[in-house]
Amino acid sequence: MNVKQALEIQATLTGCKIPEDLATALEDTCRVNGKGEAVMLADMNLVYIIRAYLKDQEDQLEILIKTKDKKIGRPKGIKVWNLLEIKEALLNGHTIDEVQALTKASRGTVSRIRQQLCKEAKQWLELQR
Numbered sequence: 001m002n003v004k005q006a007l008e009i010q011a012t013l014t015g016c017k018i019p020e021d022l023a024t025a026l027e028d029t030c031r032v033n034g035k036g037e038a039v040m041l042a043d044m045n046l047v048y049i050i051r052a053y054l055k056d057q058e059d060q061l062e063i064l065i066k067t068k069d070k071k072i073g074r075p076k077g078i079k080v081w082n083l084l085e086i087k088e089a090l091l092n093g094h095t096i097d098e099v100q101a102l103t104k105a106s107r108g109t110v111s112r113i114r115q116q117l118c119k120e121a122k123q124w125l126e127l128q129r
Helices: 003-014 020-028 046-066 080-091 096-103 107-128
Strands: 030-032 038-040
Touching: 003 020, 003 046, 080 096, 080 107, 096 107
Parallel strands: none
Antiparallel strands: 030 038
């Protein structure tokens, strides 16, 4: 029994229509089967869908277990002395690559601080007018 048949049986038994967003998703979503053919979600076997869902849940649980003690994401913030050092180097005319090498900061951090400096300079110039 495929997903579409199961939903039609449910609609008949309950007297409720299949929600429009779900019907659209069933027709728009497809996956590639083992033979390399594209199969619409609505035409997939219900057992396969349940197995795929359970495997996905299992994979997510494994990821959570592996990353339980690891910190994920960006560091909380940049140290003030490093921020001042980066600003000073940028204001002295160094390029992003040079500042990155001097301060051991990431390229993204240096770029973000440079953008802030440019924004502050534009605001200052507007105030001077």
